[in-house]
Amino acid sequence: MTAQFRFAAVGDNCTDRLGLPIGRSLVGGNALNVAVQLARLGNRSFYFGAVGRDAEGERTRAELEANRVVVDHLRVGDRNTAWTDIKVLPSGERLIAAEDFGACAGYAPHEAELAILEAMDHVHIGWLDDGGALRR
Template sequence: MSTVSTHSTLGILATGDNCVDWYDRQQQGYAGGNAVNVAVSARRAGAPVSYVGAVGTDAAGDLIRRRLTEEHVDLSHLHVEDGATALTHVEIIDGDRMFGDYDEGVMESFAPSAEDLDFAAEHAIFASALWGRTEHHLAEIRRRGCLVAFDIADEPARPAAVTAIDQTDLCFTSRLADDADTRALMESIAHRGPSVVVATLGEAGSLALTDGTWHHCPAERVEVIDTMGAGDSFIGGYLAALLEGAEVPECLQAGTRSAARTLRIAGAW
């Protein structure tokens, strides 16, 4: 299974997308984005966490910086670029978030710099996803000793996912059920290199494959206020537990607890 380097001086580096999730009906904005959500959930679980991405020189960028600073996430390598911060329009229907228009803003031209790669090498775990614009840098990050975690969501055929899977130690995906198709997909991913493959299954819980062994964890039953960021929160909780040396079943449980907390609130965190 994936193991965490004992030579790194820092914990988890979440790299990639951020945005303000703008709830049109409520006229309310929340800091979010996959990498930001992972960073905050891992930090709340007790892990030391850094975030690298690009925000604009606007009020939305100020909001993201302020909220991450309040959560004690290291922003020493945050890129602040002239322009607009990413914005996602959101509707909540029966507690389930529905995405509308998305403006990528300055994240459209984001790429980790050489200095960012040096910074990554100081961390035990590097976490990113389809929207992070990091997939072409994963081989170098792994070469420097980081364990690479990557979220392909429900799009395993997307070009970024195809590129990333081969250079990933721990691959996350989202599916609807623990069925033959899900297990076949997870096995195909594992055959390409990742030593651990984890699928979040919504109400059906989560499933992991490592060393040919399957592990299932049921979901916690909670009153769902908003599903925004629940999968990202699962990843953050999982990685925080992994950083502490937990085995796969315990990591699944930690991710489940983290996701359950997120489901009970409006916004991702």
């Protein structure tokens, strides 16, 4: 039997809006992507972050849940869910054309969540607008 570790990923999520010729959007972001990949590897994975009260926030939650990521600490705020517009060049290279950090801007775990994070086997910190406080 393989041991199941408890991982937390803290920080960013966004909707990546890829321009033509791709012309689609994907849920992503550093911390969110790590949480999903760890869950897909069979670990107990928790996501700590923030989304808006919009369709993209609901989509983000649904994607996390569909990938068996625990979303008990997903905060829903009044700002929009973060997004990134990605320009796709003819070469296939992708460039960030514009972005809005939305609900992720200013997000930091609450004091009670810090105790939960301390009990994890590993904590991954993605983009987090807290001036390095969580790392310290």
